[in-house]
Amino acid sequence: MRDAYHEELDALTDKLVEMTRLVRSAISRATIALLDADLQLAESVISRDAEVNAIFEEIETTIFDLMARQQPVAMDLRLVITALRMGTDLERMGDLAVHVAKVARLRHPDSAIPAEIRSTILEMGQIAENLVTKAGSSVAARDVDSAMELEQDDDAMDRLHRRLFKTILAKDWSHGVEPAIDITLIGRYYERYADHAVRVATSVVYLVTGTRTA
Amino acid sequence: MRDAYHEELDALTDKLVEMTRLVRSAISRATIALLDADLQLAESVISRDAEVNAIFEEIETTIFDLMARQQPVAMDLRLVITALRMGTDLERMGDLAVHVAKVARLRHPDSAIPAEIRSTILEMGQIAENLVTKAGSSVAARDVDSAMELEQDDDAMDRLHRRLFKTILAKDWSHGVEPAIDITLIGRYYERYADHAVRVATSVVYLVTGTRTA
Numbered sequence: 001m002r003d004a005y006h007e008e009l010d011a012l013t014d015k016l017v018e019m020t021r022l023v024r025s026a027i028s029r030a031t032i033a034l035l036d037a038d039l040q041l042a043e044s045v046i047s048r049d050a051e052v053n054a055i056f057e058e059i060e061t062t063i064f065d066l067m068a069r070q071q072p073v074a075m076d077l078r079l080v081i082t083a084l085r086m087g088t089d090l091e092r093m094g095d096l097a098v099h100v101a102k103v104a105r106l107r108h109p110d111s112a113i114p115a116e117i118r119s120t121i122l123e124m125g126q127i128a129e130n131l132v133t134k135a136g137s138s139v140a141a142r143d144v145d146s147a148m149e150l151e152q153d154d155d156a157m158d159r160l161h162r163r164l165f166k167t168i169l170a171k172d173w174s175h176g177v178e179p180a181i182d183i184t185l186i187g188r189y190y191e192r193y194a195d196h197a198v199r200v201a202t203s204v205v206y207l208v209t210g211t212r213t214a
Numbered sequence: 215m216r217d218a219y220h221e222e223l224d225a226l227t228d229k230l231v232e233m234t235r236l237v238r239s240a241i242s243r244a245t246i247a248l249l250d251a252d253l254q255l256a257e258s259v260i261s262r263d264a265e266v267n268a269i270f271e272e273i274e275t276t277i278f279d280l281m282a283r284q285q286p287v288a289m290d291l292r293l294v295i296t297a298l299r300m301g302t303d304l305e306r307m308g309d310l311a312v313h314v315a316k317v318a319r320l321r322h323p324d325s326a327i328p329a330e331i332r333s334t335i336l337e338m339g340q341i342a343e344n345l346v347t348k349a350g351s352s353v354a355a356r357d358v359d360s361a362m363e364l365e366q367d368d369d370a371m372d373r374l375h376r377r378l379f380k381t382i383l384a385k386d387w388s389h390g391v392e393p394a395i396d397i398t399l400i401g402r403y404y405e406r407y408a409d410h411a412v413r414v415a416t417s418v419v420y421l422v423t424g425t426r427t428a
Contacts, residue, residue, distance in 0.1 A: 084295070168395065
């Protein structure tokens with residue numbers, strides 16, 4: 001049987017996995033809100049970010065408590081430090097999904113996304129979801145191998161990001177400056193979301209191996 | 215006399231202050247590189263970011279060592295956790311200065327900044343420098359009051375950021391899409407730089423008072 005201390009450590013992992021689920025749902029809904037100019041969905045992403053923040057606060061409180069009371073060492077110490085870092089990244093991913101949703105809300109009832117880049121944004125959204133799903137599985141299973149895979153998906157995100165710039169800088173871009181600005185920011189939000197998902201996975205590698213790779 | 219353990223803790227603070235100096239110099243040089251289309255200066259920002267990263271690695275190594283060997287408690291524990299968070303923010307500020315410098319490099323020998331927004335960018339650079347200078351003093355002196363002041367400077371940054379968008383979205387904007395994209399990204403980099411500086415100051419408040427405000 002696990003003692004109360006180890007149950008608290010297990011609960012930390014569960015909460016991080018729950019955060020990955022919430023920020024995955026957030027980026028998924030934000031992408032749809034953006035593509036379908038769905039105001040209600042955009043609002044739901046914005047208001048439900050409070051849930052992500054609340055879990056992160058619980059994680060922080062648990063960690064500060066644990067460190068003050070239990071003085072964890074070795075693997076347990078790595079877990080609490082890593083959890084703090086992962087939580088910070090996941091909280092930021094929630095913020096980035098909110099930023100995407102806010103662009104959708106700002107342009108409603110229009111869509112911020114012209115027809116010719118819809119498929120690129122859709123793909124960016126899908127890669128973002130894949131990344132955070134894998135990050136979540138890595139955290140849950142402490143799986144280093146699948147954590148390592150994330151770097152490749154991140155390369156795919158970078159390629160899409162470049163394609164986005166190519167489109168808005170092409171001679172036949174007919175939508176002017178405002179949509180170009182929206183798309184520049186949106187592209188940046190997806191790219192940063194992906195970077196943070198990779199960092200979560202990198203933290204799993206550190207947690208399991210004790211080796212910091214980034 | 216301080217023992218070796220407390221000397222290590224003091225050295226942590228010194229290294230964080232050194233990081234604030236380096237990332238202040240980086241954003242200062244990046245701003246000039248951008249405004250003067252100074253390639254050499256841009257290159258120096260990009261290459262010297264390695265110094266920031268190296269100090270952060272030293273900080274991380276010290277912290278992981280300290281935690282494993284000494285099991286710090288109470289105030290010392292707060293210091294090491296806070297140092298890790300501050301280091302993460304400062305390292306990111308270095309990256310953001312590099313992003314600004316890379317735009318300068320990309321557009322060289324042209325300037326990425328049209329005449330009518332030079333003064334806004336200059337001001338954003340100055341506020342960024344002020345913020346990180348104050349953050350550095352707060353860290354060095356563990357000064358909560360001056361840490362609190364940073365929020366106001368950050369408001370000034372947000373106002374400048376909005377002014378930037380207003381200019382590139384105005385009817386008389388004559389520079390087309392590419393400079394608008396550059397400026398959108400540059401504006402975002404300064405804004406994020408400022409956010410991280412505020413987070414460093416917020417961490418000082420937590421360090422001294424034990425109260426987390428963000």
